[in-house]
């Protein structure tokens with residue numbers, strides 16, 4: 001099977017390494033025949049080219065692997081490859097979250113496969129697991145740690161008392177962070193992964209119009225305060241469906257220190273789905289990193305080689321977004337002069353004076369308040385408190 005890799009960075013070079021150092025009969029059947037690099041960059045390997053047409057017009061090419069990242073030209077190249085009768089595998093959640101419906105339609109029209117396991121959960125076979133669960137159950141709830149960089153940062157701030165900037169630099173050095181790490185720390189990477197997961201679960205192309213709050217403003221002191229309360233913070237994405245309404249949210253959540261999420265370390269992800277008959281099912285593994293993610297890409301290529309079909313999705317359902325599906329307790333840190341903005345909420349006045357514990361607030365309302373607070377205090381932070389009784 002002949003493969004072209006578009007983009008030779010962390011993941012593209014990982015795919016190349018796995019195929020070049022093949023040790024199993026399956027991977028020995030794969031051959032990289034083209035690598036697309038930017039114009040003007042030195043061609044350090046014989047298969048390198050800087051022209052997409054050469055790749056699209058090669059009749060011997062079977063699979064295009066897209067690991068460039070971003071919306072364009074990834075969107076155009078993926079469509080062109082599918083239209084040219086090539087199967088496509090991508091790790092790019094930005095382009096999948098935005099165009100999943102269009103890509104599925106185009107693949108089906110051209111009788112080829114479009115697979116994107118590595119886009120969500122890195123090396124974890126999460127999409128495959130979700131699709132398998134959907135063969136028997138409705139999946140009405142998904143939640144979890146979907147971002148390796150933010151987990152690495154929060155875990156290392158807690159375990160090693162490191163500062164945010166120190167750990168972010170390390171995550172970048174290890175190849176976990178996006179080219180622009182604001183996507184990791186502001187929650188937009190995890191937002192894309194939640195959209196992809198919920199779109200598959202609900203067979204509805206979920207838009208990006210839900211509340212997202214990241215970890216940009218968290219401090220070492222916040223993490224130590226949460227620790228003194230016996231809790232650890234993790235950046236979590238959640239979705240829930242009731243009938244034809246659904247909710248999605250991304251925010252930092254505090255877990256008791258004996259909970260699995262609180263013990264998910266380094267670049268690991270922990271994703272949970274709830275199915276009617278299977279109950280809670282958890283997926284755990286490296287959510288970011290060169291070889292773990294490249295492994296998921298190669299698994300998709302092998303599925304194509306072995307003719308293993310993935311779930312057929314149409315994204316034709318009609319659904320409504322419902323902001324009122326959940327209320328939560330929050331801990332908020334902001335300048336004391338801004339506290340009156342929170343006084344209409346019920347709160348615990350006995351709590352440590354730097355932090356306000358507010359109770360039973362509707363999630364979308366809390367996110368709106370926090371947006372206002374951040375306009376006046378750009379360092380403010382909030383985290384919700386996980387309630388094990390809560391139906392997500």
Ligand SMILES: NC(=O)C1=CN([C@@H]2O[C@H](COP(=O)(O)OP(=O)(O)OC[C@H]3O[C@@H](n4cnc5c(N)ncnc54)[C@H](OP(=O)(O)O)[C@@H]3O)[C@@H](O)[C@H]2O)C=CC1
Nearest residue numbers: 007008009010011037038067068069091092175288289293
């Ligand atoms: N790193 C990780 O752990 C994971 C990454 N992903 C996803 O995989 C994709 C790749 O990520 P990653 O490898 O980390 O990113 P990198 O930035 O390391 O690699 C991207 C590569 O693509 C090249 N590139 C970008 N645009 C073009 C273009 N128009 N033509 C040719 N080459 C191009 C870049 O070149 P240049 O350097 O010159 O810009 C770079 O070499 C992203 O979508 C990312 O979100 C998914 C899961 C995990």
Ligand SMILES: N[C@@H](CC=O)C(=O)O
Nearest residue numbers: 147148149176178288
């Ligand atoms: N930057 C992402 C890479 C994988 O998707 C992350 O840290 O999870």
